[in-house]
Amino acid sequence: MGNTLAQKIWADHIVSSNPGEPDLLYIDLHLIHEVTSPQAFDGLRLANRKVRRPDLTIATEDHNVPTLNIDKPIADPVSKLQVDTLRKNAAEFGVRIHSLGDIDQGIVHVVGPQLGITQPGMTIVCGDSHTSTHGAFGALAFGIGTSEVEHVLATQTLPLVRPKTMAINVEGKLKPGVTSKDIILAIIAKIGTGGGQGYVLEYRGSAIQALSMESRMTVCNMSIEAGARAGLIAPDEVTFEYLKEKPHAPKGADWEAAIAYWKTLKSDADAKFDKEITINADELEPFVTWGTNPGQGLPLNAKVPNPADIADVEERGAAERALTYMGLTAGTPLKEITVDTIFLGSCTNGRIEDLRAAADVIKGKKKNEKVRMLVVPGSARVRLQAEAEGLDKVFIDFGAEWRTAGCSMCLGMNPDQLTVGERAASTSNRNFEGRQGKGGRTHLVSPLVAAATAIRGTLSSPADL
Amino acid sequence: MDKYISHTGSVLPLRRSNVDTDQIIPAVYLKRVTKSGFEDGLFGAWRNDPEFVLNKPEFSGATILVAGVDFGTGSSREHAVWALQNYGFKVVISSRFADIFRGNSQKAGLLTVVLPQGEVEAIWSAIESDPKTELTVDLESKTVSYSGKSIYFEIDDYTRWRLMEGLDDIGLTMKKIDEVSAFEAKRAAFKPKTIPALS
Numbered sequence: 001m002g003n004t005l006a007q008k009i010w011a012d013h014i015v016s017s018n019p020g021e022p023d024l025l026y027i028d029l030h031l032i033h034e035v036t037s038p039q040a041f042d043g044l045r046l047a048n049r050k051v052r053r054p055d056l057t058i059a060t061e062d063h064n065v066p067t068l069n070i071d072k073p074i075a076d077p078v079s080k081l082q083v084d085t086l087r088k089n090a091a092e093f094g095v096r097i098h099s100l101g102d103i104d105q106g107i108v109h110v111v112g113p114q115l116g117i118t119q120p121g122m123t124i125v126c127g128d129s130h131t132s133t134h135g136a137f138g139a140l141a142f143g144i145g146t147s148e149v150e151h152v153l154a155t156q157t158l159p160l161v162r163p164k165t166m167a168i169n170v171e172g173k174l175k176p177g178v179t180s181k182d183i184i185l186a187i188i189a190k191i192g193t194g195g196g197q198g199y200v201l202e203y204r205g206s207a208i209q210a211l212s213m214e215s216r217m218t219v220c221n222m223s224i225e226a227g228a229r230a231g232l233i234a235p236d237e238v239t240f241e242y243l244k245e246k247p248h249a250p251k252g253a254d255w256e257a258a259i260a261y262w263k264t265l266k267s268d269a270d271a272k273f274d275k276e277i278t279i280n281a282d283e284l285e286p287f288v289t290w291g292t293n294p295g296q297g298l299p300l301n302a303k304v305p306n307p308a309d310i311a312d313v314e315e316r317g318a319a320e321r322a323l324t325y326m327g328l329t330a331g332t333p334l335k336e337i338t339v340d341t342i343f344l345g346s347c348t349n350g351r352i353e354d355l356r357a358a359a360d361v362i363k364g365k366k367k368n369e370k371v372r373m374l375v376v377p378g379s380a381r382v383r384l385q386a387e388a389e390g391l392d393k394v395f396i397d398f399g400a401e402w403r404t405a406g407c408s409m410c411l412g413m414n415p416d417q418l419t420v421g422e423r424a425a426s427t428s429n430r431n432f433e434g435r436q437g438k439g440g441r442t443h444l445v446s447p448l449v450a451a452a453t454a455i456r457g458t459l460s461s462p463a464d465l
Numbered sequence: 466m467d468k469y470i471s472h473t474g475s476v477l478p479l480r481r482s483n484v485d486t487d488q489i490i491p492a493v494y495l496k497r498v499t500k501s502g503f504e505d506g507l508f509g510a511w512r513n514d515p516e517f518v519l520n521k522p523e524f525s526g527a528t529i530l531v532a533g534v535d536f537g538t539g540s541s542r543e544h545a546v547w548a549l550q551n552y553g554f555k556v557v558i559s560s561r562f563a564d565i566f567r568g569n570s571q572k573a574g575l576l577t578v579v580l581p582q583g584e585v586e587a588i589w590s591a592i593e594s595d596p597k598t599e600l601t602v603d604l605e606s607k608t609v610s611y612s613g614k615s616i617y618f619e620i621d622d623y624t625r626w627r628l629m630e631g632l633d634d635i636g637l638t639m640k641k642i643d644e645v646s647a648f649e650a651k652r653a654a655f656k657p658k659t660i661p662a663l664s
């Protein structure tokens with residue numbers, strides 16, 4: 001019997017494997033940011049340990065940085081201390097860092113791919129659950145906690161229990177206006193927030209193969225919202241083409257050797273997945289969440305569900321709580337929901353293609369005067385690229401705020417937050433209670449839906465314009 | 466890490482499913498650079514509600530949290546584990562945990578116990594009728610017991626051994642560091658390095 005892609009990458013990274021113990025896996029790349037690393041560096045200091053492989057480690061500042069006035073000191077002293085701590089740790093332990101103001105600063109999951117240090121067949125970890133993003137390159141990439149961050153810093157390995165594998169076949173062709181964000185929201189709605197627990201997901205099928213690299217990243221990014229620590233896509237010509245000119249891509253003979261290896265990175269025809277599901281891409285519509293977990297989503301043309309219609313007791317209770325928190329009434333068409341804020345950005349949808357897609361919808365139009373719109377590029381380079389293409393002008397003329405790079409309102413850790421009761425259409429990844437600010441209400445959407453909603457003021461797709 | 470063998474304590478019944486780590490500790494509380502001081506942020510948003518279970522005097526001093534299915538979903542923040550520990554919790558029981566939260570708990574010494582949903586409901590009912598009911602969670606016998614009842618739970622032998630011995634993972638891996646070096650010697654030359662920085 002053959003092996004799945006995840007099994008192959010796993011096998012290629014086993015340092016030590018003994019019965020009754022987790023496998024010890026080698027980690028090819030460790031990404032670091034300011035929020036989940038300070039306690040790990042403290043642990044190293046206490047034990048008098050070094051970073052084993054600074055040359056496989058890279059840090060950036062993203063979660064807790066402002067997206068305005070970055071030329072001035074960070075106003076919040078507690079945030080400033082956290083960012084300064086990362087800078088000090090990077091200097092002390094010899095770790096490469098891209099700080100605020102640096103051209104390679106940005107959201108850690110945008111920075112890795114654009115530098116070309118995210119490559120097929122690698123094991124990649126970061127103290128951030130959206131590390132699954134890098135799976136789009138055919139890498140085994142997953143989020144870890146701070147204890148594990150310390151473990152990787154000290155040993156460049158992690159003891160891990162072998163996961164199961166699940167194939168998610170997305171077959172067919174997306175309709176115009178339907179994006180990779182809608183694919184992943186539909187998958188999460190289908191399998192639930194715990195459906196992928198214990199699995200590595202492999203996204204396959206004609207609709208996945210047809211996606212650009214950036215769209216693939218959007219899909220893999222939200223694997224964790226289906227409960228899976230990692231999700232991946234077999235590398236192909238789209239992947240190789242994307243990587244080719246990136247700064248850290250292999251060169252010359254190394255490129256040839258890499259390509260030869262990368263081409264072996266696919267699930268064998270006779271590989272057996274522990275579970276398999278299929279989604280018909282032809283039938284997908286723009287998707288939106290109505291509740292407070294990412295599995296509570298529906299096509300935009302649907303109505304707010306009635307909890308009484310939900311058979312499962314747990315799910316019914318969760319739906320009732322969600323409607324109360326979201327201030328929604330069962331039966332209301334989703335398209336009649338009025339929003340206050342549009343957030344375009346995050347590691348899910350803050351890349352150049354996302355900004356282009358949204359700009360294309362709003363170009364020459366005016367923002368609904370009742371909404372505010374924040375556009376936060378995923379990295380400094382995305383911002384510069386957008387400015388080179390004149391997209392910043394499109395957004396500013398439209399009435400949006402054009403910000404500097406960071407996680408921003410996706411997690412509401414910096415000053416970019418929703419206020420109590422404020423409702424957002426957000427291209428980010430989590431609609432948890434208070435995620436974007438205490439009392440804030442989040443509807444997860446694609447960049448296209450975000451843009452159309454900014455024009456109409458109610459949840460909309462470009463087809464409604 | 467302290468050795469964990471057995472713990473007896475009172476229970477906080479949290480009748481909610483899908484308690485994500487943003488609920489356990491909202492992002493605004495993540496700015497500290499230590500592992501302590503997170504207790505004030507535990508269930509930060511919900512604590513404003515006087516009816517929230519954590520605010521009820523009959524459950525004060527609880528050291529065992531019994532929650533609904535899919536506890537600890539979302540963000541990988543280990544601060545969620547520290548917040549629970551800082552507040553005084555030693556054990557969390559649920560019918561299903563998110564993978565990263567469970568891993569973080571096991572590393573940091575917070576015991577997570579998976580019980581069938583029916584048993585979780587039974588504990589909730591028992592505690593709600595008598596909040597003084599104490600649970601004993603014993604890792605040696607792999608049982609949760611209360612009111613004369615004993616429920617067996619599964620935990621993998623390796624994790625159980627580590628928790629009972631209070632062993633630190635890094636220390637264990639350091640014993641295999643020669644194998645790590647041997648692996649490194651065989652890594653493909655085309656694998657990327659972050660240094661020197663190219664951009």
